[in-house]
Amino acid sequence: MKEKKTNEVYYEGRITGAFGAGYMVTTDDGRVFRCRTFPGTQSGNPESSLAAVGDQVEVQVTLSGTDALEGIIMQVQPRRSALIRKRDPRRNRSREKQQVIAANIELLVPVVSAYEPPLTTRLIDRYLVFAESEQLPVLLVVNKMDLDDGVEVRKLMQVYHDLGYRICYVSIYRQSGIDELIEALGGRISAFSGHSGVGKSTIINLLTGVRLKTSRTSWKSGKGVHTTSNATMLPLPAGGYVIDTPGIREFSLADITRENLRFYFREFLQVMPECGFSSCTHTVEPDCAVKTAVGNGVIDAGRYESYLALFYALEDER
Ligand SMILES: Nc1nc2c(ncn2[C@@H]2O[C@H](COP(=O)(O)OP(=O)(O)OP(=O)(O)O)[C@@H](O)[C@H]2O)c(=O)[nH]1
Ligand SMILES: [Mg+2]
Ligand SMILES: [Zn+2]
The missing domain is CATH 2.40.50.140 (Nucleic acid-binding proteins)
Known part of the structure; x- marks a missing residue:
């Protein structure tokens, strides 16, 4: 031997x-x-x-x-950064409080689709709050533009454009918007995230040439059944990586409180100093410059509704 x-x-x-x-x-x-x-x-x-x-x-x-x-x-x-999913305490066998889905990402890419599943701005706002709190650059991707003439969707997305967030409109079926998407990813480590069925894996397959499992019907079950169950990091031909995360339903806003939430709505920052109370939460206080701006149409009403929804939900998430 x-x-x-x-x-x-x-x-x-x-x-x-x-x-x-x-x-x-x-x-x-x-x-x-x-x-x-x-x-x-x-x-x-x-x-x-x-x-x-x-x-x-x-x-x-x-x-x-x-x-x-x-x-x-x-x-x-x-x-340096982490995408986190809160553990279900009933199923949590290990003692860790937070399950990290992806670490050290340099760009958060929330993916939504024009239809099927329908586009909800509430989810986008949640991603944006997370990204702002982590000081993480964001690229918004709207997929399945072939299912829509684009007019309604672009109208819905206009507010994000006005706020300075970059948006890529793509259709994998029509192969449109892909070059712009590759350029916008720019060799960074990007994490794709979004509802099940919006087409994350389909997009990543096209970008990387890898065949991730995709599904025709996963979103319809409505039970959060995801085709993609493990996070995978794939190299892009032009440099950088993409991470295909499971569609995140409960995106953890672990470090966000009712007190600091207001700083993560970037359009609030300019008007906030005019509020009557320096500690104004922009909910019930009189003489609130944010509410005035919503009334004038300076701040988008849908964004303000997202703020309120998150504000009131934050207490329950603790
Ligand atoms: N019409 C249309 N359908 C698309 C497009 N891109 C992807 N799809 C379809 O959308 C369905 C879901 O795509 P997936 O890539 O599995 O979605 P996913 O976001 O990875 O879903 P999970 O892994 O469950 O989170 C599949 O049937 C795709 O063929 C597109 O540009 N247009
Ligand atoms: Mg997938
Ligand atoms: Zn206020």
């Missing part, structure tokens, strides 16, 4: 896939390892998921003659 000579090698890499208990780690020079965590894995993010797609990690690989494909995650670096 030949004596095996083993030696340990360490690599820096990024988690590019999460599958049950295992992770795929891709190093900067393109090596790919199947990895797992172990009780001694050092976390830079206590109280949160130990490892998630997008995490920067150090892995230990034991070389034993042939090229090794498996490794152990020794250390997870602190996250």
Whole structure:
């Protein structure tokens, strides 16, 4: 019997896939390892998921003659940003409060569709609040423009355009708006998120040439059945990555309170100083400049309704 000579090698890499208990780690020079965590894995993010797609990690690989494909995650670096889903306390077997869906993303891409499922601005506002609170750039994508003449949808989206958010209108069926989308992603690490059935996986398949599972009917069940169940990070031909996240129904606004919510509606910032009370919540107070601006049409009424809905919901989310 030949004596095996083993030696340990360490690599820096990024988690590019999460599958049950295992992770795929891709190093900067393109090596790919199947990895797992172990009780001694050092976390830079206590109280949160130990490892998630997008995490920067150090892995230990034991070389034993042939090229090794498996490794152990020794250390997870602190996250610069995180998309989080709140745990269902009834199903939460681990003690972590927050489940990280994707880490270190540089661009949040909320995807909506013109129809099927119908476009709801309330969800867009929720994403925007999250992005503003994390100081994360946003790109809004409206898919399935083939199902609409575009007039109504563009009218609904005009408010976001006026607020300075970039919007890409695409149709995968017609292959329209794709070049503009690729340009807008700009080599960054982007997280696509949105209701089930809006076409996230279909868009990502087209951008990356990878075949993610898509579904014809998932949104119709209305039960949050998602075709995509694990976050996957895929390289874009022109640089950067896209993360296909499961359609997020309960997007956690963990760091947002009734007190700071007002700062995440960017159009409130200019008028807020004119409110009668410096601590004005823009809900029931008299002499409120935000409410006046809504009355004048300076602030969009739908946006203000989203503010109120979030304001009153925040208490319950704690
Ligand atoms: N009409 C039309 N349908 C589209 C377009 N893009 C995607 N679809 C369809 O929309 C359905 C859902 O697409 P998916 O890519 O699975 O949606 P998803 O957002 O990934 O859904 P989950 O993984 O469940 O979150 C599929 O039947 C697609 O073929 C489009 O541009 N136009
Ligand atoms: Mg999908
Ligand atoms: Zn006010």
